[in-house]
Amino acid sequence: MSFFRKYFEGTDDRVLMKWAHYYDIYERELAQSRDRPVSFLEIGVFKGGSVPMWKAFLADGSRLTFIDIDPACANHAEPGTTIEIGNQADPDFIEKIARTYGPFDIIVDDGSHVNAHQIKSFELLWPHIADGGVYVVEDCHTSYWPGFGGGYRNEASFIEFAKRLIDRMHSWYTDQDEMFPFDPIAKELESVRFFDSITMIEKRIKTGPPTLYIIENGRIEETTRPLKIRGRRSAFAGKDGS
Numbered sequence: 243m244s245f246f247r248k249y250f251e252g253t254d255d256r257v258l259m260k261w262a263h264y265y266d267i268y269e270r271e272l273a274q275s276r277d278r279p280v281s282f283l284e285i286g287v288f289k290g291g292s293v294p295m296w297k298a299f300l301a302d303g304s305r306l307t308f309i310d311i312d313p314a315c316a317n318h319a320e321p322g323t324t325i326e327i328g329n330q331a332d333p334d335f336i337e338k339i340a341r342t343y344g345p346f347d348i349i350v351d352d353g354s355h356v357n358a359h360q361i362k363s364f365e366l367l368w369p370h371i372a373d374g375g376v377y378v379v380e381d382c383h384t385s386y387w388p389g390f391g392g393g394y395r396n397e398a399s400f401i402e403f404a405k406r407l408i409d410r411m412h413s414w415y416t417d418q419d420e421m422f423p424f425d426p427i428a429k430e431l432e433s434v435r436f437f438d439s440i441t442m443i444e445k446r447i448k449t450g451p452p453t454l455y456i457i458e459n460g461r462i463e464e465t466t467r468p469l470k471i472r473g474r475r476s477a478f479a480g481k482d483g484s
């Protein structure tokens with residue numbers, strides 16, 4: 243039986259509220275993070291059900307921090323966890339949280355789900371994700387809800403922001419410098435992964451630009467030459483039927 247199914251059987255009256263398919267995603271995608279103590283932050287406490295859940299899911303010795311704008315949420319802290327009260331979009335509050343409890347291996351944004359807040363919190367907290375860590379945003383379907391500042395293909399939505407992160411991750415390869423300059427976030431962006439309503443953004447600090455291996459007769463030549471080529475043409479021109 244999965245960790246979460248078993249966990250649900252022993253829950254108490256502290257309501258836990260996440261979409262059903264998130265649990266399989268977490269069990270699969272965060273599996274490696276369970277091998278060692280981590281520093282964890284969740285935005286959004288509500289009735290407190292996720293506090294004992296994350297505590298049980300993560301390795302003993304993990305440092306768990308939760309934030310919520312509602313002062314009543316402070317009552318849901320339990321041993322080994324901390325709950326701080328404040329606004330996820332307030333730079334001073336988030337800076338204080340990051341300074342006190344960061345850097346974080348895992349951050350889960352399950353707060354207001356307002357698109358501008360999701361983007362703001364990401365921008366404030368991304369520098370405080372540890373090397374190898376992951377930033378998770380839940381309920382990204384609000385990117386399609388105008389009432390939350392979203393709407394189909396609304397540039398201001400979190401999903402559109404995350405799609406642009408994909409471009410920024412590839413800016414090493416920029417070949418149209420004026421419209422698509424190199425973005426330093428490429429030096430630390432490992433992946434941007436989309437699941438139904440969940441976006442996961444992984445950090446990995448890179449020591450240099452991506453390199454190409456040219457392997458022949460047991461020898462490896464490592465080069466960044468393709469990154470310097472400008473005005474590329476298809477290597478397959480005329481060979482692919484075009």
Ligand SMILES: C[S@@+](CC[C@H](N)C(=O)[O-])C[C@H]1O[C@@H](n2cnc3c(N)ncnc32)[C@H](O)[C@@H]1O
Pocket residue numbers: 257258259260284285286287288289290291292309310311312315328329330331352353354359
């Ligand atoms: C969906 S609930 C959290 C559910 C909880 N994580 C769980 O898994 O059961 C969202 C919470 O975000 C809080 N919230 C709303 N706006 C916020 C903001 N601007 N900053 C921080 N928390 C906020 C609400 O008070 C509410 O408790």
